[in-house]
Amino acid sequence: MTIRAAVLVIDDEPGIRDMLMYELSQEGFDVETAENGLAAVEAVKRRKFDLAVTDLKMPGMDGVQTLEALRALDPDIEVIVATGYASVETAVACMKRGAYDYIQKPYDPAELTLLLERASQKNHLQSVVALYEASRALLATLKHSDLVRLVVTQAQRVLRADDIGLLLNRADSKDFDIHRMTEASLPSAELLTELARRVSASGTALRLPSPMMPMVTSSREGDSYAFALVYPLVARDRHLGALVALRRSHSQEFSVSELQRGTVFASQLAVSLDNARLYDELAQKISELMATREQLVHTEKLALAGKLAGAVAHEVNNPLAYVWANLDALRNYSTVMGDLWLSAKGAAQYLRSLGTPEAQVHALGLAGEGQDASRKDRLVQEIAEVIDETLDGVKRIAELVAGFSNLASSREAAFPEQVDVNDVLRECVEALPGQERQHLRQLSIEAQPCTALLSREDLRSALLNLLAFLCAPDRQRTQSQGALRVRTTWEGTQPAVIFQDETLTLTEAERHGIFDPRVELDREGRTMRLNLALALSYQVLRRGGAEVSTAQEPGQGLTLRVLLPPVGGK
Structure with missing residues (x-):
């Protein structure tokens, strides 16, 4: 026979206890009896009961006190109170204290069985609802x-x-x-x-x-x-x-019922944990795909910029070489003219010292007098300055053309070598101008050797450009004091350099465009300059086998991560 539920019968009359134990056992209940409230409390402490039937009038602890004590020990137990003096007041008092229902004595076994079945169904339903809510919360x-x-x-x-x-x-x-x-x-x-x-x-x-x-x-x-x-x-x-x-x-x-209830919960928990694992793996894959997409977007943008840069460099290079050569010639001419003017002024001074009218005429013809001589001095000086300034401008154009050529270049990476990343990073920090170095709050160098396999000069140039970008004093920040943290570390088997600036907050578009060629004002804020440094650094690092990524978390600012190709396992 299947056991319906475990029932505790509490009554101070042995005959009633025996009768109920027999009748309810015949109906499939697991029945135990107690002669008073204290015995009932001890029984509930010892084992799990689903239901209890207690007499209202008992010496010592009465039925209401027993009800409260049992519910305090086991909030899930459903208690039916029996009384020979049924009244509305009695029913209300019992129900307020948590009784499932009450029954009038003498017992009608059929009525009591029906009440116990209903109470058992309620008890089971409450357990199912609690289990369902818990499982739903887990799966969600x-x-x-x-x-x-x-x-x-x-x-x-x-x-x-x-x-x-x-x-x-x-x-x-x-x-x-x-x-x-x-x-x-x-x-x-x-x-x-x-x-x-x-x-x-x-x-x-x-x-x-x-x-x-x-x-x-x-x-x-x-x-x-x-x-x-x-x-x-x-x-x-x-x-x-x-x-x-x-x-x-x-x-x-x-109890056995709690074991069964927990089995269902554990089964749902295992599914939820596995779902969470799959979700984490999916999130990781999505993150990797997004990073790959960003890398592809950067590569495509640099490829397009490279094509344009190559075309511009090709068109500008020949005229630039011609202009530069002519300006070099003009500077030489200017130097010669300056030397001739000094010689002419020296000769004029000598002729004046002779004191003859003829010598005075020749001196005047060579150098002039007063304002005329001063004007010729200024003219010679201005010619030299104009030529020098023009040459500086041509050199800047030449630098841009060289940058364009590098951007357009599809050459292989420089010959890789074993590089101590810690040493290179220290060199880059020392090379920063003093004003920019003030923004660096913390430099953490990996205690153990941190070596990578790529060109040392490429790594140094790229890291220095990244530091210069992050430490630039004209960046828009949430606070003025230094907040850049730079550290070398290992991520798995790869050496890494991590830049984190909690004060630098960029929009998504700005973050995605960090490594694009950019037009920006010079330090005086007067001249627009084309900056290719980060675009070239990105290309050099990628060409050398490094991975470059950016991230921005609320309250953490910008994080820039450079994963370098390792020499071997960590």
Whole structure:
């Protein structure tokens, strides 16, 4: 016969207790009796009951007091109060204190059976609803860290445990990551790990009452747990860990129904954990795809810019070479003219010193007098200055043409060499102008050697350009004081340089365009200049096998990450 529910019958008359035990057992209930309220309390402390029937009029603890005591011990228990003096007042008093219903004595076994069936259905329905709500909350949570916190609280509520332990397998290890209800050290890791290993070995859920607990209880002082429910967490044939629910010796033993309820919860938990794993993997893949897309966009933009730059460089280069050569010739002519003018002034001075009229005429013809001589001085000087300024402008054009040529170049990376990234970064910081170096708040160098395989000069040039961009005093920032943190580190087997500036906040468009050629004002704020430094740095790093990415998190500002090709494993 299938057991419907566990029923505790409380009555001070032995004949009534025996009669109800016989009648209800015939109806399929698991019946235990108690002669008074105190005995009933002890019985509920000892084991789990689904239902209770208590007489209202009893010596010592009456039915209402017994009802309150039982509900305090087990909020899930449904209590039916029996009285020979039924009244509206009695019914209201009992219902207010949590009774399911009341029945009039003498008992009608058929009526009592019907009431117990209804109370049992309510008890079961409440358990199902709580389990459904907990399962829905688990399945709706996809982020792993949020799910772990939710599991512990939901498991404690569903299983009414004193303590909960969630043990999750570590990747490539036999150890567990252990999550408890609080940060307290109990239950101990030794106890939880032993229970998890036991359930992993058995492959099925375990209910451990007091006699079995000494086999797994930790010897650690304070680990006084008497009862446990332990569930393996398995999803898609993957062992994810174990869920452990514990009760102390002063609590009730876990019932079979609670074991079954926890089995459903653990099954939903395992599915949720696996979903969270898949979600995390999907998020990682999406992040990688987004990073790849950004790299492709940068590459495509640089390729287009390179084509344009190549065309411009080709068109400008020949006329530029001709203009530069002519300006060089003019500067030489200007130097010769300057020398001739000095010679003419010296000769005029000598002729004047002779004092003859003829010499005075020749001196005047060579150098002139007064304002005329001063005007010729200024003219010679201005010619030299104009030629020098024009040459400076031509040199700037030549630099741009060289930059265009480099941007358009599809040449292979420079010959790679073993480079100490720490040393290169220190050199770059020392090379920063003093005004820009003030923005650098913290420089953290990896304690152990941090070596990469690429051209040292390429790495130095790229890192210096990145530092110059991030430390530029004309950047729009949330605060004026230095906030740039730079560090070398290892990410897996790859050496990395991480730049983080919490004061530099860019729009998405600005962040995506960091490595584009840019037109900006010079330091005096008067002249527009085309800046190719970051575009060339990006191209050089990518050509050398490095990975460059940017990210921006709320409150963390801009993070720029450069992953470098390693010499070998870390």
